[in-house]
Amino acid sequence: MSERSIRVLLAVLAVAGLLMSTYLTWVHLLGLAPVCLAGHGGCETVQSSRYAEILGVPVATLGMGGYVGLFLAALLRGEIGVLLGLFISLVSILFSAYLTYLELFVIYAICQWCVSSAVIMTAAFILSVVRIGRVRKKR
C-alpha cells in the first residue's frame, strides 16, 4: 500500500469519525437521546453519565477536534503528517481504552457510537504505523 493510499484511507476514516462525533455533540448539547441501533438505552446512559464531559466540554467535541486533526494529518505529506497522525491516533486509542473500561466496569452500559469511534481510531493508528514504514523507506 502506497503512502498516498494510506493518506486517502486516513482521510476517509477522519470524515466518518467527524460526522459521528458531530452528531454526538449535537445530541449532547440539545439534551437529546442518541439513536442506538441495539442495546436500548446504552448510548443514552453513557451520553448522560458524568464522564460524558471534561471541564464542561463534551467528550464528543474533543473527538471532533481529534478527527479534524487526523484529517489534517492525512492532507499533510511526509514527516509532519506522519507524526501528527501518530500522535492523534495514539492519544485517541489510549483514551478510548479508558472510556471502554468505564463503559464496561463503571457505567455498565455500552454505547455503539463510542465503540465505533474506538474502532476507527484503532484503524487510524494501524495505518499511521504503516505510514511510518513507507516514509522511512523513501528516505
Next chain:
Amino acid sequence: MIKQRFSWLLSIVVVCAVIVAALLVWLSQTTSGGSEEDIRQLLADIPQNGTTLGSEDAPVTIYLYEDLQCPVCARFARDTFPDLVKSYVEPGEVKVVSETLAVIGPDSVPAAKAAVSAGEQNRYWEYSMLFFLNQGRENSGYVTDEFLTNIAEKTQGLDVNQWNQARESDAVQSELDSAQASAQDEGVEATPTLVVSGPSGTSKLVGAVPVSSIATAIEEVQTS
C-alpha cells in the same frame, strides 16, 4: 543521520501522546460531574423533610417527577440541580419536592423504595444524588441489594438498619403510589418533569432543562 532524527521525533511523539492521554484520564476522573463530597457540601445546612428539600415557607415549590433509573434525570441532577439549589433553594425562595416514580422498569421499583426510605430519615436527597452518581444502564440488573446498601452506607447520617426495614414498609409503598397518582393528575409523560408552582399558577418543564429555564418559570409563577 536523518533516519536517526526521525526515530527521535517518533519517540518524542509517542511519549507526548501517552502524557496527553494520561492528562485526559486524570481530568475525566477529577472534574467529571461532582463527587460524593460535593453532594454533601451542597446539601449541608439545607432543611430536608421526607422528599422535600428547602424551607417549608418557600413561596415557590418545584415538584420534580423523576425515576432513579432515568439517565436524563441523572444528567439533570448533575448539571442543573446544584445551581438550582445554590441560587434558589438555599436562599429560601424555592423548595423542591421529589415525586419519585418507578416507571422505567423492574429496577426502578427497588431504587425508588430505597430512596424514599432514606427520606423517612430526611436523607432522600443525598441518597438519590449518590444513586445518580453511580447510575448504570436501565434495567440491566445493577440495582441489587448490595448496590443499594452500598449507597446507604455512603449516605451520611442514615441509620442503615432502620432504612433497610423501611424499604418494605407500607408507608414507603404508599408514598410511591401517591407520587404515581400525582404524576397522572399532572399529565406527566416523561422524566424528569418539573412542575413549578407559585402564587400565580404553575409552569411545567420537561427534560434536563438548564437553570435559566427554571428561573424564567419561577418568575412567571411568582408575579401576581
